[in-house]
Amino acid sequence: MRKFIVPMSLVLAMSAQFVQADECSLDLNSNDAMRFDQKAITVKSSCKEFTLNLIHTGKLPKNVMGHNWVLTKTEDARPVASDALKAGIENEYLKKDDARVIAATKIIGGGETASVTFPVSKLKAGEAYTFFCSYPGHIALMQGTLTLAP
Numbered sequence: 001m002r003k004f005i006v007p008m009s010l011v012l013a014m015s016a017q018f019v020q021a022d023e024c025s026l027d028l029n030s031n032d033a034m035r036f037d038q039k040a041i042t043v044k045s046s047c048k049e050f051t052l053n054l055i056h057t058g059k060l061p062k063n064v065m066g067h068n069w070v071l072t073k074t075e076d077a078r079p080v081a082s083d084a085l086k087a088g089i090e091n092e093y094l095k096k097d098d099a100r101v102i103a104a105t106k107i108i109g110g111g112e113t114a115s116v117t118f119p120v121s122k123l124k125a126g127e128a129y130t131f132f133c134s135y136p137g138h139i140a141l142m143q144g145t146l147t148l149a150p
């Protein structure tokens, strides 16, 4: 009987998560080939907060193939990424207190996950946003767009 109860509550918890995933959160995979699995993210303006769950499906450690998820206005993405180089891995490859960064996760390695939640009020309709990985050199392949949609 006990064996039955545990899986049932697990199933319920998982279905609740799927409902939320459709609305105001997203799972984004990253890998050892230096890629995100999605190029465009849409955030609904009806969401109060948005949660990005970054998953590293690879095996390489974070000092070799580290990934994070950083969100800025598109015009800020390159400058933020070049300042991130100087910040080093001890600062999660981001300049400290960088006001241009709207949201960011820590750097993770293979098999790890990291999440960030930010208020959707930080986004404006019609503004172009870019998400990227600030690990040195990764922005070349690891970037995409984020837009606020009605």
Ligand SMILES: [Cu+2]
Residues within 6 Å of the ligand: 034, 065, 066, 067, 068, 133, 134, 135, 138, 142
């Ligand atoms: Cu990366």
